[in-house]
Amino acid sequence: MAGKNVSTDRCDCEVIHDDVVNSVRKKMPEEETLYDLAELFKVFGDSTRIRILWALDEAEMCVCDIAYLLNMTQSAISHQLRVLKQAKLVRNRREGKVVYYSLDDEHVKMIFDQGLVHINEER
Amino acid sequence: MAGKNVSTDRCDCEVIHDDVVNSVRKKMPEEETLYDLAELFKVFGDSTRIRILWALDEAEMCVCDIAYLLNMTQSAISHQLRVLKQAKLVRNRREGKVVYYSLDDEHVKMIFDQGLVHINEER
DNA sequence: TGGTCATATGAGTAATTGTTCATATGTTTA
DNA sequence: TAAACATATGAACAATTACTCATATGACCA
Numbered sequence: 001m002a003g004k005n006v007s008t009d010r011c012d013c014e015v016i017h018d019d020v021v022n023s024v025r026k027k028m029p030e031e032e033t034l035y036d037l038a039e040l041f042k043v044f045g046d047s048t049r050i051r052i053l054w055a056l057d058e059a060e061m062c063v064c065d066i067a068y069l070l071n072m073t074q075s076a077i078s079h080q081l082r083v084l085k086q087a088k089l090v091r092n093r094r095e096g097k098v099v100y101y102s103l104d105d106e107h108v109k110m111i112f113d114q115g116l117v118h119i120n121e122e123r
Numbered sequence: 124m125a126g127k128n129v130s131t132d133r134c135d136c137e138v139i140h141d142d143v144v145n146s147v148r149k150k151m152p153e154e155e156t157l158y159d160l161a162e163l164f165k166v167f168g169d170s171t172r173i174r175i176l177w178a179l180d181e182a183e184m185c186v187c188d189i190a191y192l193l194n195m196t197q198s199a200i201s202h203q204l205r206v207l208k209q210a211k212l213v214r215n216r217r218e219g220k221v222v223y224y225s226l227d228d229e230h231v232k233m234i235f236d237q238g239l240v241h242i243n244e245e246r
Numbered sequence: 247t248g249g250t251c252a253t254a255t256g257a258g259t260a261a262t263t264g265t266t267c268a269t270a271t272g273t274t275t276a
Numbered sequence: 277t278a279a280a281c282a283t284a285t286g287a288a289c290a291a292t293t294a295c296t297c298a299t300a301t302g303a304c305c306a
Contacts, residue, residue, distance in 0.1 A: 185252080203295095
């Protein structure tokens, strides 16, 4: 019973299609799942991070390599790599002073490709 | 010649792997393409918009339905629908006073599913 | 025509975020 | 140990953004 309550406080208009809404509500995934999904896409939602991921999909590279490739400061890249690591999208290994980063998820490219399909569908 | 220049102004460290960087550079897509891709994912990077898209994937709904379903104000939903429309992810049709929104891209669900695969890969 | 309702939109605001700058950490080598 | 170098990180700042509030627009109906 509890947990199935539907508050109408926020919606400042009359509901028109109760049946549709209720049907959709049943099919919606957990709130948390969709939140996590948004968090993941938020990580993809920055061109610096997209470029880093795309680059790492081609080859493992150290922080310095990436900074040079993208013409950005080491610090900026390092900050973004931290975000990508937290999202479990990249992993790293240390070799002396140098830290090498690589992709940690084989789905990244697939997600990118699907995104590109949408972009190229300019209607 | 021009356009192939590589500036080293920003990178404040020594490059270690010129060969790797150059090889990756050749394979990188257009700067603009990756920027557009990031813009698309930015749209996905908000749980309100994710929920709207997921809901619309289940059924066409009017603004009021969505506001009620997500327990948000009509205004907030309307603002987000505008963003989704600009990204060509939803379309709408008017029927009297009511405006119905629906998904305008069949890849959305595929992109979401790929994202979910990543999320569920908790290692 | 005036009133009501669904939706859209502009301004304002609090929160988030990407980068820079300075500096810390950790590793190698002299 | 000290110097040099690759990387990490905290604070600060500017830019962006999601929502609220007030109001505009557009459609229907009495």
